Amino acid sequence: MNKKFDKSYRIISNKEICTDYFELKVKAPAAAGYCYPGQFFMISIPGVFLRRPVSIYDVKKDTVSFLYKITGKGTKILSEIKSETIQLLGPLGNGYDLPPNTASSSLKSEKKSPGFSPVIIAGGTGIASVHFLAAKLKTRGTLYYGARSKKDLLCLNKFRKIGWKIIVSTEDGSKGHKGYITNILPENLKSGDTLFACGPMPMLKKILQIAKEKNIRGFASLEEIMACGVGNCQGCAVKIKGQNKMTCKDGSIFKIEDIDF
Ligand SMILES: Cc1cc2nc3c(=O)[nH]c(=O)nc-3n(C[C@H](O)[C@H](O)[C@H](O)COP(=O)(O)OP(=O)(O)OC[C@H]3O[C@@H](n4cnc5c(N)ncnc54)[C@H](O)[C@@H]3O)c2cc1C
Numbered sequence: 001m002n003k004k005f006d007k008s009y010r011i012i013s014n015k016e017i018c019t020d021y022f023e024l025k026v027k028a029p030a031a032a033g034y035c036y037p038g039q040f041f042m043i044s045i046p047g048v049f050l051r052r053p054v055s056i057y058d059v060k061k062d063t064v065s066f067l068y069k070i071t072g073k074g075t076k077i078l079s080e081i082k083s084e085t086i087q088l089l090g091p092l093g094n095g096y097d098l099p100p101n102t103a104s105s106s107l108k109s110e111k112k113s114p115g116f117s118p119v120i121i122a123g124g125t126g127i128a129s130v131h132f133l134a135a136k137l138k139t140r141g142t143l144y145y146g147a148r149s150k151k152d153l154l155c156l157n158k159f160r161k162i163g164w165k166i167i168v169s170t171e172d173g174s175k176g177h178k179g180y181i182t183n184i185l186p187e188n189l190k191s192g193d194t195l196f197a198c199g200p201m202p203m204l205k206k207i208l209q210i211a212k213e214k215n216i217r218g219f220a221s222l223e224e225i226m227a228c229g230v231g232n233c234q235g236c237a238v239k240i241k242g243q244n245k246m247t248c249k250d251g252s253i254f255k256i257e258d259i260d261f
Protein backbone atom coordinates (compact mmCIF):
# COMPACT_ATOMS: atom_id res chain seq x y z
CA MET A 1 0.00 0.00 0.00
CA ASN A 2 1.36 3.42 -0.96
CA LYS A 3 1.41 5.89 1.89
CA LYS A 4 3.48 9.04 2.27
CA PHE A 5 4.33 11.14 5.30
CA ASP A 6 5.54 14.71 5.73
CA LYS A 7 7.21 14.54 9.11
CA SER A 8 10.16 15.62 11.18
CA TYR A 9 12.39 12.68 12.13
CA ARG A 10 15.40 12.29 14.41
CA ILE A 11 18.81 12.16 12.74
CA ILE A 12 20.79 9.15 14.00
CA SER A 13 23.95 9.94 12.04
CA ASN A 14 25.14 11.89 9.01
CA LYS A 15 28.67 10.68 8.29
CA GLU A 16 31.12 11.12 5.45
CA ILE A 17 31.86 7.61 4.16
CA CYS A 18 34.45 8.82 1.65
CA THR A 19 35.34 12.17 0.10
CA ASP A 20 32.11 14.04 -0.81
CA TYR A 21 29.83 11.05 -0.11
CA PHE A 22 27.67 10.93 3.02
CA GLU A 23 25.33 8.43 4.62
CA LEU A 24 22.39 9.94 6.48
CA LYS A 25 20.49 7.68 8.89
CA VAL A 26 17.12 8.82 10.19
CA LYS A 27 14.78 7.22 12.71
CA ALA A 28 11.55 7.28 10.71
CA PRO A 29 9.11 4.91 12.41
CA ALA A 30 6.06 6.24 10.54
CA ALA A 31 7.53 5.83 7.06
CA ALA A 32 10.00 2.91 7.32
CA GLY A 33 7.39 0.18 6.94
CA TYR A 34 6.10 1.71 3.70
CA CYS A 35 9.41 2.04 1.87
CA TYR A 36 9.80 0.10 -1.36
CA PRO A 37 13.00 -0.29 -3.44
CA GLY A 38 13.37 2.50 -5.98
CA GLN A 39 11.36 5.04 -4.00
CA PHE A 40 12.75 8.32 -2.72
CA PHE A 41 12.15 11.08 -0.19
CA MET A 42 12.14 14.86 -0.63
CA ILE A 43 14.48 16.18 2.07
CA SER A 44 14.00 19.68 3.54
CA ILE A 45 17.34 21.42 3.94
CA PRO A 46 17.54 24.58 6.09
CA GLY A 47 18.18 27.71 4.00
CA VAL A 48 17.34 25.97 0.72
CA PHE A 49 14.00 26.83 -0.87
CA LEU A 50 13.12 23.53 -2.57
CA ARG A 51 13.40 20.11 -1.02
CA ARG A 52 15.93 17.77 -2.64
CA PRO A 53 15.07 14.23 -3.86
CA VAL A 54 17.24 11.42 -2.49
CA SER A 55 16.68 7.67 -3.00
CA ILE A 56 16.13 5.22 -0.20
CA TYR A 57 19.48 3.52 0.27
CA ASP A 58 18.47 1.10 3.01
CA VAL A 59 15.81 0.40 5.60
CA LYS A 60 16.47 -1.49 8.83
CA LYS A 61 13.51 -1.73 11.21
CA ASP A 62 12.46 1.90 11.76
CA THR A 63 15.67 3.43 10.37
CA VAL A 64 15.83 4.81 6.82
CA SER A 65 19.25 5.55 5.26
CA PHE A 66 20.28 7.75 2.37
CA LEU A 67 23.56 7.87 0.46
CA TYR A 68 24.25 11.22 -1.14
CA LYS A 69 27.01 13.07 -2.90
CA ILE A 70 27.76 16.75 -2.42
CA THR A 71 26.92 18.25 -5.81
CA GLY A 72 25.77 21.78 -4.91
CA LYS A 73 24.45 24.11 -2.25
CA GLY A 74 21.70 21.87 -0.87
CA THR A 75 23.72 18.70 -0.43
CA LYS A 76 26.65 20.73 1.00
CA ILE A 77 24.36 22.24 3.69
CA LEU A 78 22.86 18.80 4.30
CA SER A 79 26.32 17.39 4.96
CA GLU A 80 26.94 20.07 7.61
CA ILE A 81 23.51 19.96 9.24
CA LYS A 82 23.62 20.59 12.97
CA SER A 83 19.94 20.11 13.89
CA GLU A 84 18.81 16.94 15.65
CA THR A 85 15.83 16.46 13.35
CA ILE A 86 15.06 16.66 9.65
CA GLN A 87 11.81 17.05 7.69
CA LEU A 88 11.21 14.28 5.13
CA LEU A 89 8.39 13.89 2.62
CA GLY A 90 7.88 10.33 1.42
CA PRO A 91 8.26 7.59 0.50
CA LEU A 92 7.52 8.89 -3.02
CA GLY A 93 7.50 7.37 -6.51
CA ASN A 94 6.36 4.00 -7.77
CA GLY A 95 9.41 1.85 -6.93
CA TYR A 96 10.62 -1.10 -9.02
CA ASP A 97 7.90 -3.28 -10.50
CA LEU A 98 9.17 -6.62 -9.27
CA PRO A 99 7.93 -9.90 -10.75
CA PRO A 100 5.67 -11.84 -8.35
CA ASN A 101 7.41 -13.84 -5.62
CA THR A 102 10.83 -12.28 -6.12
CA ALA A 103 11.01 -9.95 -3.15
CA SER A 104 11.74 -10.96 0.42
CA SER A 105 8.94 -11.61 2.87
CA SER A 106 8.77 -8.10 4.24
CA LEU A 107 7.72 -6.95 0.79
CA LYS A 108 5.76 -9.68 -0.93
CA SER A 109 5.86 -13.46 -0.45
CA GLU A 110 8.36 -16.19 0.33
CA LYS A 111 8.85 -18.17 -2.89
CA LYS A 112 11.47 -17.48 -5.50
CA SER A 113 10.37 -16.95 -9.07
CA PRO A 114 11.91 -19.71 -11.24
CA GLY A 115 14.09 -18.40 -14.03
CA PHE A 116 14.21 -14.87 -12.66
CA SER A 117 17.70 -13.52 -13.38
CA PRO A 118 18.18 -9.99 -12.02
CA VAL A 119 20.93 -7.77 -13.36
CA ILE A 120 21.52 -4.40 -11.74
CA ILE A 121 23.32 -1.68 -13.64
CA ALA A 122 24.37 1.40 -11.69
CA GLY A 123 26.24 4.53 -12.63
CA GLY A 124 27.55 7.05 -10.11
CA THR A 125 25.15 7.84 -7.25
CA GLY A 126 22.57 5.56 -8.93
CA ILE A 127 24.09 2.90 -6.69
CA ALA A 128 22.02 4.28 -3.76
CA SER A 129 18.71 3.54 -5.42
CA VAL A 130 19.62 -0.03 -6.39
CA HIS A 131 21.25 -1.04 -3.10
CA PHE A 132 17.90 -1.36 -1.30
CA LEU A 133 16.59 -3.34 -4.27
CA ALA A 134 19.57 -5.73 -4.16
CA ALA A 135 19.02 -6.30 -0.45
CA LYS A 136 15.32 -7.06 -0.93
CA LEU A 137 15.50 -9.37 -3.94
CA LYS A 138 15.55 -13.03 -2.90
CA THR A 139 17.41 -14.05 -6.04
CA ARG A 140 20.91 -12.64 -6.10
CA GLY A 141 22.33 -11.67 -9.47
CA THR A 142 25.08 -9.55 -10.97
CA LEU A 143 25.78 -5.89 -10.31
CA TYR A 144 27.43 -3.93 -13.12
CA TYR A 145 28.69 -0.70 -11.62
CA GLY A 146 30.43 2.13 -13.40
CA ALA A 147 32.01 5.22 -11.87
CA ARG A 148 34.52 7.93 -12.75
CA SER A 149 37.29 6.56 -10.57
CA LYS A 150 38.08 3.97 -7.89
CA LYS A 151 37.22 6.46 -5.14
CA ASP A 152 33.69 6.85 -6.54
CA LEU A 153 32.90 3.12 -6.28
CA LEU A 154 30.81 2.85 -3.11
CA CYS A 155 29.46 0.07 -0.92
CA LEU A 156 30.99 -2.82 -2.90
CA ASN A 157 31.34 -4.78 0.34
CA LYS A 158 27.67 -4.41 1.08
CA PHE A 159 26.72 -5.98 -2.24
CA ARG A 160 29.34 -8.68 -1.80
CA LYS A 161 28.10 -9.49 1.70
CA ILE A 162 24.55 -10.11 0.49
CA GLY A 163 25.77 -12.40 -2.28
CA TRP A 164 25.81 -10.31 -5.44
CA LYS A 165 28.44 -10.89 -8.10
CA ILE A 166 30.10 -7.55 -8.87
CA ILE A 167 31.63 -6.29 -12.10
CA VAL A 168 32.99 -2.75 -12.06
CA SER A 169 34.40 -0.26 -14.50
CA THR A 170 36.01 3.13 -14.05
CA GLU A 171 36.44 5.84 -16.64
CA ASP A 172 40.07 6.37 -15.63
CA GLY A 173 40.84 2.65 -15.36
CA SER A 174 41.80 2.86 -11.67
CA LYS A 175 39.67 -0.24 -10.92
CA GLY A 176 37.99 -2.89 -13.04
CA HIS A 177 37.43 -2.45 -16.76
CA LYS A 178 38.56 0.87 -18.21
CA GLY A 179 35.75 2.90 -19.77
CA TYR A 180 31.97 2.92 -19.46
CA ILE A 181 30.17 -0.01 -17.83
CA THR A 182 27.88 -0.19 -20.86
CA ASN A 183 30.89 -1.18 -23.02
CA ILE A 184 31.01 -4.63 -21.43
CA LEU A 185 27.26 -5.29 -21.19
CA PRO A 186 26.59 -6.63 -24.71
CA GLU A 187 28.85 -9.68 -24.30
CA ASN A 188 27.53 -10.44 -20.80
CA LEU A 189 23.75 -10.00 -20.89
CA LYS A 190 21.43 -12.81 -21.95
CA SER A 191 17.83 -12.74 -23.11
CA GLY A 192 16.25 -14.11 -19.89
CA ASP A 193 17.78 -11.37 -17.71
CA THR A 194 15.71 -8.62 -16.08
CA LEU A 195 17.56 -5.31 -15.95
CA PHE A 196 17.26 -2.73 -13.16
CA ALA A 197 19.18 0.43 -13.99
CA CYS A 198 19.88 3.73 -12.33
CA GLY A 199 22.41 6.28 -13.49
CA PRO A 200 23.01 9.18 -15.87
CA MET A 201 20.78 9.57 -18.94
CA PRO A 202 23.49 8.69 -21.54
CA MET A 203 24.08 5.42 -19.67
CA LEU A 204 20.36 4.61 -19.61
CA LYS A 205 20.07 5.46 -23.30
CA LYS A 206 22.85 3.01 -24.14
CA ILE A 207 21.23 0.32 -21.95
CA LEU A 208 17.98 0.79 -23.87
CA GLN A 209 19.79 0.21 -27.14
CA ILE A 210 21.49 -2.96 -25.82
CA ALA A 211 18.24 -4.25 -24.27
CA LYS A 212 16.39 -3.75 -27.56
CA GLU A 213 19.09 -5.51 -29.57
CA LYS A 214 19.08 -8.47 -27.20
CA ASN A 215 15.35 -8.47 -26.51
CA ILE A 216 15.82 -8.06 -22.74
CA ARG A 217 13.23 -6.49 -20.48
CA GLY A 218 14.16 -3.99 -17.84
CA PHE A 219 13.39 -1.01 -15.66
CA ALA A 220 15.17 2.31 -15.26
CA SER A 221 15.03 4.90 -12.51
CA LEU A 222 15.10 8.42 -13.95
CA GLU A 223 16.72 11.01 -11.72
CA GLU A 224 15.29 14.17 -13.31
CA ILE A 225 15.70 17.48 -11.49
CA MET A 226 12.62 17.87 -9.26
CA ALA A 227 10.90 20.79 -7.55
CA CYS A 228 7.74 19.57 -5.76
CA GLY A 229 8.25 15.79 -5.92
CA VAL A 230 4.51 15.07 -5.88
CA GLY A 231 3.21 15.83 -9.38
CA ASN A 232 2.14 19.47 -8.90
CA CYS A 233 4.71 21.55 -10.78
CA GLN A 234 5.31 19.51 -13.97
CA GLY A 235 9.01 20.30 -13.59
CA CYS A 236 10.10 16.69 -14.04
CA ALA A 237 8.14 15.83 -17.19
CA VAL A 238 9.51 13.04 -19.41
CA LYS A 239 8.16 11.44 -22.57
CA ILE A 240 6.95 7.90 -22.00
CA LYS A 241 5.45 6.13 -25.03
CA GLY A 242 4.89 9.57 -26.58
CA GLN A 243 3.03 10.94 -23.55
CA ASN A 244 4.14 13.45 -20.93
CA LYS A 245 4.61 11.76 -17.56
CA MET A 246 5.86 13.14 -14.27
CA THR A 247 9.02 11.41 -13.09
CA CYS A 248 8.14 12.04 -9.44
CA LYS A 249 4.57 10.76 -9.51
CA ASP A 250 4.35 8.34 -12.47
CA GLY A 251 7.96 7.11 -11.97
CA SER A 252 10.69 7.47 -11.11
CA ILE A 253 10.86 3.87 -12.42
CA PHE A 254 9.75 3.21 -15.99
CA LYS A 255 10.00 0.24 -18.32
CA ILE A 256 13.17 0.85 -20.32
CA GLU A 257 11.47 0.24 -23.67
CA ASP A 258 8.77 2.84 -22.87
CA ILE A 259 11.18 5.75 -22.33
CA ASP A 260 11.47 8.13 -25.32
CA PHE A 261 15.05 9.28 -24.84
C1 LIG B 1 14.41 10.54 -7.72
C2 LIG B 1 15.82 11.04 -7.44
C3 LIG B 1 16.64 10.32 -6.59
C4 LIG B 1 17.92 10.79 -6.31
N1 LIG B 1 18.68 10.05 -5.47
C5 LIG B 1 19.93 10.47 -5.16
C6 LIG B 1 20.73 9.72 -4.24
O1 LIG B 1 20.30 8.69 -3.71
N2 LIG B 1 21.96 10.20 -3.96
C7 LIG B 1 22.45 11.35 -4.54
O2 LIG B 1 23.60 11.71 -4.24
N3 LIG B 1 21.72 12.07 -5.40
C8 LIG B 1 20.46 11.67 -5.71
N4 LIG B 1 19.69 12.40 -6.58
C9 LIG B 1 20.25 13.67 -7.12
C10 LIG B 1 20.07 14.76 -6.05
O3 LIG B 1 18.70 15.03 -5.89
C11 LIG B 1 20.79 16.04 -6.50
O4 LIG B 1 22.18 15.80 -6.52
C12 LIG B 1 20.51 17.16 -5.53
O5 LIG B 1 19.16 17.57 -5.63
C13 LIG B 1 21.40 18.35 -5.83
O6 LIG B 1 21.05 19.39 -4.94
P1 LIG B 1 22.09 20.53 -4.58
O7 LIG B 1 21.35 21.67 -3.99
O8 LIG B 1 23.23 19.99 -3.79
O9 LIG B 1 22.67 20.92 -5.97
P2 LIG B 1 22.16 22.12 -6.92
O10 LIG B 1 22.85 23.36 -6.49
O11 LIG B 1 20.66 22.10 -7.02
O12 LIG B 1 22.75 21.58 -8.28
C14 LIG B 1 24.17 21.30 -8.39
C15 LIG B 1 24.42 20.52 -9.66
O13 LIG B 1 23.77 19.23 -9.58
C16 LIG B 1 22.91 19.08 -10.69
N5 LIG B 1 21.71 18.35 -10.29
C17 LIG B 1 20.70 18.78 -9.51
N6 LIG B 1 19.74 17.84 -9.42
C18 LIG B 1 20.16 16.79 -10.15
C19 LIG B 1 19.62 15.52 -10.49
N7 LIG B 1 18.43 15.13 -10.09
N8 LIG B 1 20.34 14.70 -11.26
C20 LIG B 1 21.54 15.07 -11.72
N9 LIG B 1 22.11 16.26 -11.47
C21 LIG B 1 21.42 17.11 -10.70
C22 LIG B 1 22.56 20.49 -11.15
O14 LIG B 1 22.21 20.53 -12.51
C23 LIG B 1 23.85 21.22 -10.89
O15 LIG B 1 24.76 21.04 -11.94
C24 LIG B 1 18.41 11.98 -6.89
C25 LIG B 1 17.58 12.70 -7.76
C26 LIG B 1 16.31 12.23 -8.03
C27 LIG B 1 15.41 13.02 -8.92
Ligand code: FES
Pocket residue numbers: 225226227228229230231232233234235236237246247248249
Ligand atom coordinates in the same frame (compact mmCIF):
# COMPACT_ATOMS: atom_id res chain seq x y z
S1 FES C 1 8.76 17.58 -9.40
FE1 FES C 1 6.90 18.68 -9.53
S2 FES C 1 5.76 17.46 -10.90
FE2 FES C 1 7.52 16.28 -10.53
